[in-house]
Amino acid sequence: MRFIRTRTAKATAATLVTVPLALGGLAAQSHAQDASPSPSGTFGPGCSALAQKANTAKDKVVEAAAAYPQLSHLVSATVRAKLSGALDGKPNVTIFAPNDQAFQQASASQLASLLSNQGQLKKVLTYHIVAKQITPDALAKGSFTTVEGGKLTTSGSGTEFKVNGKAKIVCGNIKAANATIYVIDAVLRPPS
Known part of the structure; x- marks a missing residue:
């Protein structure tokens, strides 16, 4: 009987210590989510849905983008426009990368027209x-x-930003060896 009381007392004491520690951990996580994004971390409402095959920080930008299945249309278009070598050779670039849903917003004929005109695609x-x-x-x-030579604008705060007032950054500050990638939900058109 004495052995049972001692075991019960130890189990109760362990529970009393564990519960406040767990609650403290939850409070710290909640506070961290409310903070503004840090320049060293990714941010955005779509980051959790952006499936990634591997860490891309050591990969050149085209290989890094290829690690994300949601950027397959962009990677294909980049290869078709013969931009892969040029992009991988540039240091410290920023790519506002349209995801596959952005490309799917265009009609089939618009997309076919763009992909068949290498000069326009490159632009x-x-x-x-x-x-x-x-x-x-x-x-x-x-x-x-x-x-390309045109101007691009960004606006917003916290973890919600837009490019040219319409494309939302769904996941930002993804690192590659020579680039920073911001995944956006629309294909941007250069000014005429």
């Missing part, structure tokens, strides 16, 4: 690239010149 794709590294803190009221 559209290079409009999504900025030849410098853009950190999340620069997105609030950003204005950047793209590789």
Whole structure:
């Protein structure tokens, strides 16, 4: 009987210590989620849904993008436009990468027309690239010149940002060896 009381007392004491520790851990996690994104971490409402095959921080940008199944249309278009070598050779670029859903918003004829015209495809794709590294803190009221030569703007705060006032950044600050990737939900059109 004495052995049972001792075991019960130890189990109760362990529970009393564990519950506050677990609650403290939950409070810390809750607070961390409310904080603004750190320049070293990914952010955005779509990051958890963005399936990734491997860590891409050591990969050149095209290989890094290829690790994400949701960027397969972009990778295919980049290869078709013969931009892979040029992108992988540039240091510290930022790519506003349209996901597959963004490409699917175009009609089949619009997409076929774009993919069959290498010059136009290259123009559209290079409009999504900025030849410098853009950190999340620069997105609030950003204005950047793209590789295509046009201007691209960013706006927002916290973890919600838009590009050119319409494309949402669904997952941002993904690192590659020579680039930072911001996945967006629309294909951007360069100014005429």
